Amino acid sequence: MVRDIDGARPMASITIESAAIRLTDTILGYNEQDLEETLKAIAADIGMAHIAYMRFAPDKSSDASLLTGARTYSVQWQTRYFLKQYILIDPVLAHGSKAVLPFDWEELPRDDPAIQAFFTDAVNHGVGCNGISVPVRNRRGAYSVVSFTSNHSRPEWVVFKKNNMVKLQLISVLIDSAASVNLKLSSPTVKLSKREEQCLIWAARGKTYQDISDILNISFGSVKSYLDTARHKLNCANLTHAVGVAIATGVIPAKALQGSSFK
Incomplete structure (x- = not known):
């Protein structure tokens, strides 16, 4: 039987009872724990490095068509x-935005040097050496993808997938249902003012408050005020989170991040 890297436990097959209980409790309202904490517990239960959930926005025309999600990756990697x-x-x-069937990340094209660098960077930040994503479409037509990552050797990973694919799909469906409750995904679209959007875009480009103040020719205090207001509108705990949510939801368009300058 294939064992975990440290030899502590068999990895050929998993049980999903505890994961199902955690997620069902969330769906029924018995568990108010943050979804990311629940996913961390499930990842530990089934021997995964990480679990990530992302739901796509109904409008697929946007380059950044993600609505929202939850993931167990480190703060450093998410930032x-x-x-x-x-x-x-x-x-x-x-x-994942177009897939119907689960797919192993190994199957994805990596001819582009930028994509190769992305995967290398992800591994270096603890995302995991292996990954598999499960597309989920719920009864309301919402489309999401759940990803599981692992640091097992490739032969171990192949055996793990063979023995647990159906279970991972079941967990993915439950995660999607739990996310609808826990993340309150039906919230209305956020509308930012022109200045809030401009400040957030420059922040997404890595500019400091002072940089943004100089670029937009407004006071440092105004920049801070606009970014704080935008963060509150997006219901985010910090600026980095707000930038991520704004990009993911299309509140700030992805193409705006590629421009040279604007005022």
Whole structure:
């Protein structure tokens, strides 16, 4: 039987009872724990490095067509992901937005040097050496993708997938249902003022408050006020989170991050 890297437990097959209980409790309102914390517990239960959930916005015309999500990746990686604008090239999301069947990340094209660098950066930040994503379409027509990552050797990973694919699909459906409750995904679209949007776009480009003040020719205090207001509108705990949510939801268009300057 295939064992975990540290040899502590068999990895050929998993049980999903505890995961199902955690997620069902969330769906029924018995568990008010943050979804990311629940996903961390499930990842530990089934021997995964990380679990990530993302739901796509109904409007697929936007380059950044993600609505919202939850993930167990480190804060360092999530911050780097947003500041490096990886959402624009992430092949998992690009393929996941159209996929019908589960797909292994190994199957994704990596001819583009930028995509190769993205995967290398992800591994270096603890995302995991292996990954598989499961598309989920619920009864209301919402479309999402759940990703599971692992640091097992490739042979171990192949065996793990063979023995657990159906279980991972069941967990993915439950995660999608739990997310609808926990993340309150039906919230209305956020509308930012022109200045709030401008400040947030420059922040997404990695500019400091003082940089934005100089670029837009407004006071430092005004920049802080606009960014704080935008953050509150997006219901985010910090600026990095607000930038990520704004890009993911299309509140600030992805193409705006590629321009040279604007005022």
